[in-house]
Amino acid sequence: KNEVEQSPQNLTAQEGEFITINCSYSVGISALHWLQQHPGGGIVSLFMLSSGKKKHGRLIATINIQEKHSSLHITASHPRDSAVYICAVRFSGSARQLTFGSGTQLTVLP
Protein backbone atom coordinates (compact mmCIF):
# COMPACT_ATOMS: atom_id res chain seq x y z
CA LYS A 1 0.00 0.00 0.00
CA ASN A 2 1.30 3.45 -0.88
CA GLU A 3 1.65 5.42 2.34
CA VAL A 4 2.93 8.76 3.53
CA GLU A 5 3.92 9.24 7.16
CA GLN A 6 4.73 12.49 8.87
CA SER A 7 6.38 13.13 12.20
CA PRO A 8 5.90 14.56 14.65
CA GLN A 9 2.11 14.97 14.69
CA ASN A 10 2.38 17.94 17.03
CA LEU A 11 5.31 20.22 17.71
CA THR A 12 5.61 23.14 20.09
CA ALA A 13 8.66 25.36 19.88
CA GLN A 14 9.92 28.62 21.34
CA GLU A 15 10.42 31.56 19.02
CA GLY A 16 13.83 31.41 17.40
CA GLU A 17 14.23 27.64 17.53
CA PHE A 18 15.24 25.54 14.54
CA ILE A 19 12.40 23.21 13.53
CA THR A 20 12.40 19.99 11.54
CA ILE A 21 9.35 18.16 10.23
CA ASN A 22 9.79 14.77 8.61
CA CYS A 23 7.99 12.91 5.84
CA SER A 24 8.58 9.27 4.86
CA TYR A 25 6.94 7.35 2.07
CA SER A 26 6.69 3.71 1.22
CA VAL A 27 7.59 3.40 -2.48
CA GLY A 28 9.16 5.40 -5.27
CA ILE A 29 7.77 8.83 -6.06
CA SER A 30 7.96 11.30 -8.92
CA ALA A 31 7.28 14.43 -6.86
CA LEU A 32 6.84 15.56 -3.26
CA HIS A 33 5.03 18.69 -2.11
CA TRP A 34 5.18 20.57 1.18
CA LEU A 35 2.04 22.53 2.00
CA GLN A 36 1.18 24.96 4.78
CA GLN A 37 -2.35 25.23 6.13
CA HIS A 38 -3.10 28.36 8.10
CA PRO A 39 -5.35 28.42 11.16
CA GLY A 40 -8.08 29.92 8.98
CA GLY A 41 -7.96 26.84 6.74
CA GLY A 42 -6.30 28.16 3.59
CA ILE A 43 -3.58 26.02 1.99
CA VAL A 44 -0.39 27.36 0.45
CA SER A 45 2.08 25.32 -1.54
CA LEU A 46 5.58 25.86 -0.11
CA PHE A 47 7.77 23.58 -2.19
CA MET A 48 7.68 20.92 -4.86
CA LEU A 49 10.70 18.59 -4.88
CA SER A 50 11.83 15.70 -6.99
CA SER A 51 15.45 15.71 -5.79
CA GLY A 52 17.95 17.67 -3.73
CA LYS A 53 17.12 20.75 -1.73
CA LYS A 54 15.16 23.98 -2.05
CA LYS A 55 15.24 27.13 0.05
CA HIS A 56 12.82 30.00 0.35
CA GLY A 57 13.51 32.56 3.03
CA ARG A 58 13.67 30.75 6.37
CA LEU A 59 12.26 27.53 4.93
CA ILE A 60 14.40 24.71 3.58
CA ALA A 61 13.13 21.46 2.11
CA THR A 62 15.30 18.44 1.39
CA ILE A 63 14.60 15.06 -0.11
CA ASN A 64 16.58 11.82 -0.08
CA ILE A 65 15.20 9.62 -2.84
CA GLN A 66 17.16 6.52 -1.80
CA GLU A 67 15.95 6.71 1.80
CA LYS A 68 12.40 7.74 0.76
CA HIS A 69 12.47 10.65 3.15
CA SER A 70 11.99 14.40 3.07
CA SER A 71 12.44 17.08 5.70
CA LEU A 72 11.09 20.59 6.05
CA HIS A 73 13.25 22.89 8.17
CA ILE A 74 12.31 26.27 9.56
CA THR A 75 15.16 28.45 10.81
CA ALA A 76 14.64 31.21 13.39
CA SER A 77 11.02 30.18 13.92
CA HIS A 78 8.40 32.83 14.59
CA PRO A 79 4.84 32.68 15.98
CA ARG A 80 3.51 33.44 12.49
CA ASP A 81 4.96 30.08 11.39
CA SER A 82 2.29 28.37 13.53
CA ALA A 83 0.28 26.26 11.10
CA VAL A 84 -0.26 22.70 9.94
CA TYR A 85 2.44 21.48 7.56
CA ILE A 86 1.42 18.74 5.14
CA CYS A 87 3.54 16.50 2.97
CA ALA A 88 2.01 15.18 -0.26
CA VAL A 89 3.52 12.80 -2.79
CA ARG A 90 2.83 11.55 -6.27
CA PHE A 91 3.83 7.92 -6.34
CA SER A 92 5.58 6.71 -9.46
CA GLY A 93 3.11 5.18 -11.86
CA SER A 94 0.06 6.54 -10.04
CA ALA A 95 -1.11 8.78 -12.85
CA ARG A 96 -1.69 12.27 -11.47
CA GLN A 97 -2.96 11.52 -7.98
CA LEU A 98 -1.54 12.99 -4.81
CA THR A 99 -1.41 11.14 -1.50
CA PHE A 100 -1.21 13.24 1.63
CA GLY A 101 0.40 12.81 5.01
CA SER A 102 -1.68 13.47 8.10
CA GLY A 103 0.02 16.79 8.79
CA THR A 104 2.15 18.28 11.57
CA GLN A 105 0.59 20.89 13.82
CA LEU A 106 3.31 23.43 14.64
CA THR A 107 2.89 25.98 17.42
CA VAL A 108 5.62 28.56 17.93
CA LEU A 109 5.40 30.38 21.24
CA PRO A 110 6.65 33.96 21.67
Next chain:
Amino acid sequence: EAQVTQNPRYLITVTGKKLTVTCSQNMNHEYMSWYRQDPGLGLRQIYYSMNVEVTDKGDVPEGYKVSRKEKRNFPLILESPSPNQTSLYFCASSPVEGKGQPQHFGDGTRLSIL
Protein backbone atom coordinates in the same frame (compact mmCIF):
# COMPACT_ATOMS: atom_id res chain seq x y z
CA GLU B 1 -4.30 38.59 -9.18
CA ALA B 2 -3.66 34.89 -9.81
CA GLN B 3 -6.17 32.88 -7.86
CA VAL B 4 -8.41 29.87 -7.52
CA THR B 5 -11.95 30.87 -6.53
CA GLN B 6 -14.41 28.51 -4.90
CA ASN B 7 -18.06 29.19 -4.24
CA PRO B 8 -19.80 28.98 -1.91
CA ARG B 9 -17.40 29.24 1.02
CA TYR B 10 -19.96 27.81 3.41
CA LEU B 11 -23.10 25.78 2.79
CA ILE B 12 -25.56 24.00 5.04
CA THR B 13 -28.06 21.85 3.21
CA VAL B 14 -30.14 18.71 3.57
CA THR B 15 -29.73 15.14 2.44
CA GLY B 16 -30.66 14.53 -1.17
CA LYS B 17 -30.75 18.13 -2.39
CA LYS B 18 -28.41 18.39 -5.37
CA LEU B 19 -25.65 20.96 -5.03
CA THR B 20 -22.71 22.27 -7.03
CA VAL B 21 -19.52 23.79 -5.71
CA THR B 22 -17.88 25.92 -8.35
CA CYS B 23 -14.15 26.31 -8.89
CA SER B 24 -12.57 28.78 -11.27
CA GLN B 25 -8.92 29.65 -11.92
CA ASN B 26 -7.52 32.59 -13.88
CA MET B 27 -4.00 31.21 -14.51
CA ASN B 28 -4.72 29.16 -17.65
CA HIS B 29 -3.74 25.99 -15.77
CA GLU B 30 -4.29 22.63 -17.42
CA TYR B 31 -4.51 20.58 -14.23
CA MET B 32 -7.31 20.98 -11.69
CA SER B 33 -8.29 18.83 -8.74
CA TRP B 34 -10.78 18.48 -5.90
CA TYR B 35 -9.88 17.36 -2.38
CA ARG B 36 -11.79 16.83 0.81
CA GLN B 37 -10.34 17.22 4.28
CA ASP B 38 -11.72 15.40 7.29
CA PRO B 39 -10.46 15.27 10.89
CA GLY B 40 -8.23 12.25 11.41
CA LEU B 41 -8.19 11.41 7.69
CA GLY B 42 -6.40 14.43 6.29
CA LEU B 43 -6.68 15.51 2.68
CA ARG B 44 -7.92 13.04 0.09
CA GLN B 45 -8.28 13.49 -3.64
CA ILE B 46 -11.77 13.19 -5.11
CA TYR B 47 -11.34 13.87 -8.83
CA TYR B 48 -8.81 15.54 -11.05
CA SER B 49 -8.65 16.83 -14.60
CA MET B 50 -5.64 17.03 -16.88
CA ASN B 51 -7.36 19.33 -19.38
CA VAL B 52 -10.70 20.17 -20.97
CA GLU B 53 -12.93 17.09 -21.23
CA VAL B 54 -10.32 14.92 -19.45
CA THR B 55 -11.23 13.86 -15.91
CA ASP B 56 -10.28 10.93 -13.70
CA LYS B 57 -11.07 9.52 -10.29
CA GLY B 58 -8.96 10.12 -7.22
CA ASP B 59 -9.07 8.12 -4.01
CA VAL B 60 -12.64 8.93 -2.91
CA PRO B 61 -14.84 9.63 -5.95
CA GLU B 62 -18.04 7.91 -4.76
CA GLY B 63 -21.01 10.26 -4.57
CA TYR B 64 -19.36 13.01 -6.61
CA LYS B 65 -19.33 14.10 -10.24
CA VAL B 66 -17.18 16.64 -12.04
CA SER B 67 -17.04 18.20 -15.46
CA ARG B 68 -14.41 20.20 -17.35
CA LYS B 69 -16.11 21.93 -20.25
CA GLU B 70 -13.88 24.99 -20.06
CA LYS B 71 -10.26 25.24 -19.02
CA ARG B 72 -10.90 27.69 -16.20
CA ASN B 73 -13.82 25.91 -14.51
CA PHE B 74 -14.03 22.60 -12.67
CA PRO B 75 -17.29 22.27 -10.74
CA LEU B 76 -17.89 19.57 -8.15
CA ILE B 77 -21.40 18.14 -8.20
CA LEU B 78 -23.12 16.24 -5.43
CA GLU B 79 -26.20 14.74 -7.06
CA SER B 80 -27.71 13.37 -3.85
CA PRO B 81 -25.67 14.61 -0.88
CA SER B 82 -25.48 12.53 2.27
CA PRO B 83 -24.24 13.39 5.78
CA ASN B 84 -20.96 11.52 5.20
CA GLN B 85 -20.10 14.16 2.60
CA THR B 86 -19.97 16.81 5.30
CA SER B 87 -16.41 18.04 4.95
CA LEU B 88 -14.05 20.84 4.02
CA TYR B 89 -13.46 20.86 0.26
CA PHE B 90 -10.54 22.36 -1.64
CA CYS B 91 -10.06 22.96 -5.32
CA ALA B 92 -6.54 23.32 -6.69
CA SER B 93 -4.86 23.97 -10.02
CA SER B 94 -1.38 23.81 -11.51
CA PRO B 95 0.17 24.34 -14.94
CA VAL B 96 0.83 20.67 -15.71
CA GLU B 97 0.76 18.22 -12.81
CA GLY B 98 2.94 15.80 -14.74
CA LYS B 99 5.80 18.28 -14.47
CA GLY B 100 5.44 18.41 -10.68
CA GLN B 101 4.38 22.03 -10.58
CA PRO B 102 3.24 23.39 -7.21
CA GLN B 103 -0.51 23.60 -6.85
CA HIS B 104 -2.54 26.72 -6.15
CA PHE B 105 -5.40 26.13 -3.73
CA GLY B 106 -8.74 27.80 -3.33
CA ASP B 107 -9.83 29.05 0.11
CA GLY B 108 -12.01 26.02 0.76
CA THR B 109 -15.73 25.28 0.98
CA ARG B 110 -17.15 24.08 4.27
CA LEU B 111 -20.10 21.85 3.48
CA SER B 112 -22.59 20.53 6.06
CA ILE B 113 -25.17 17.97 4.98
CA LEU B 114 -27.96 17.50 7.52
